[in-house]
Amino acid sequence: MSNINTKSYWDNRFGSGDWEYNKGRDQTKEFARSQIPLLNIDENIEGSILDFGCGLGDAFPLYKKSFRKAKLFGIDISDEAIKKCIHEYGDIAEFICGSHLDVPVCDIIIASNVFEHLSNDIAIAKHLKGKCRELYIIVPYMERLDSEQSCSEHVNTYNKEYFIELGEYSYKVFNSRGWSEYGLNLIFNIWVKNVYLFLFGKSLIKRKKQIMYRFTRQS
DSSP: OOOOOOHHHHHHHHHHTHHHHTTHHHHHHHHHHHHGGGSOOOTTOOSEEEEETOTTOTTHHHHHHHOTTSEEEEEESOHHHHHHHHHHHTTTOEEEESOGGGOOOOSEEEEESOGGGOTTHHHHHHHHHTTOSEEEEEEEBSOOTTSTTOOTTOOOOBOTTTTGGGOOOEEEEEEOOOTTOSHHHHIIIIIIHHHHHHHTTOOOOOOOEEEEEEEEOOO
16 A cells, blocks of 8 residues: 655644644544553653654643653654644643654653554554653554545554564553544534434444553563
8 A cells, every 4th residue: 555644644634734724633632632541651850752743733732731740751753843833832841853753862751643554663663762761652543544544644453462573562442533533523423323224123323442551661
């Protein structure tokens, strides 16, 4: 499968306003809301937390609220994204424009809904593991890339054993409020439709799931 996720592609999406128009900011916030309670991170952590592939940085207010004492960092390949991050959230986090090769040593790395876009995801995960004591990778679970609803930006599909070659890790599979499954869209596109489908004996629409992998450095 060809990969359209180039730096120029994401510079255009973030710089043109397309990300905002398609509710990307809301999606990032909803992902963070559903994921933070599942992270095994002490709320009093005083170390560093880095958001890998931070986009426009809309998870940072939630990270700041949940981990008040932590030093927050964000990194993204898009110059356009980082410009907006610095403008809107530069008072609560530091931002870097670059790839996985530019990630500094830190305590915790969170990669939320990024790896499904990466062709060399195994190698990148291995590299990030060496940069922190805890690495969280959150991605769509068992996504069918050949379905009509699949996104051409997604080039990988993940199961529980996907990262087995990288050694020991734990994982959690959970319902996701991403992909516009929140607010009025959740009510009308899933709940209301499921009432109709149930009454007519049809298969119900299932909420999409995500999987969170947790890698920890062995002492």
